[in-house]
Amino acid sequence: MTNSSTAKVPPLLVFLCLLSGTSPVTADENDSQRPSSPQLARRIRTLMCASESCDVADEGTSGCRAYTTPLNACYNARFLFPGDESWGDSDVFDEMIMGNIKRTFYRSGDGSCAGRGGEGSGDAMGHNGDDSFVLPLDECVGPFGPPRPWGKFTLLFDRADRAEDFSATGRK
Secondary structure, rough: OOOOOOOOOOOHHHHHHHHHOOOOOOOHHHHHHHHOOOHHEEEEEEEEEEEEHHHHOOOOOOEEEEEEEOOOOOOOHHHOOOOOOOOOOOEEEEEEEEEEEEEEEEEEOOOOOOOOOOOOOOOEEEOOOOOOEEOOOOOOHHHOOOOOOEEEEEEEOOHHHHHHHHHOOOOO
């Protein structure tokens, strides 16, 4: 048995540990605004497009429109974007699941996600698994349905969100 106060770490192991760590890199301005954890995001930017070109498109691209919706909060897009035919009548709840967005649709249409429990259970639409979708970030996915069947989902981080998140957790 080895006494822990006299045990020595082999130099090769130290070297390998140093190689596998992260190296200091100068962050650009965007990185300094972006928290390290996607769990700190508060909003989602959805770029919806009429074609599969949403990978290279932006909100100025013909046939595309950008929407900002909350993350981890119930909403009804009909209230956020009145008159926009891209959205249905159902309430929506978006949350992060293993680095992806899980979008759940509810039967309620008043922005309450009526029946949603603490673990996300509730009166979600459908009984065959079509009540929610897991969507990858920063990839063009679809088709969803007209008029803009393709979408790209991006987490939004800005200084206001970051300050709000850190003050809520007690960190600075």
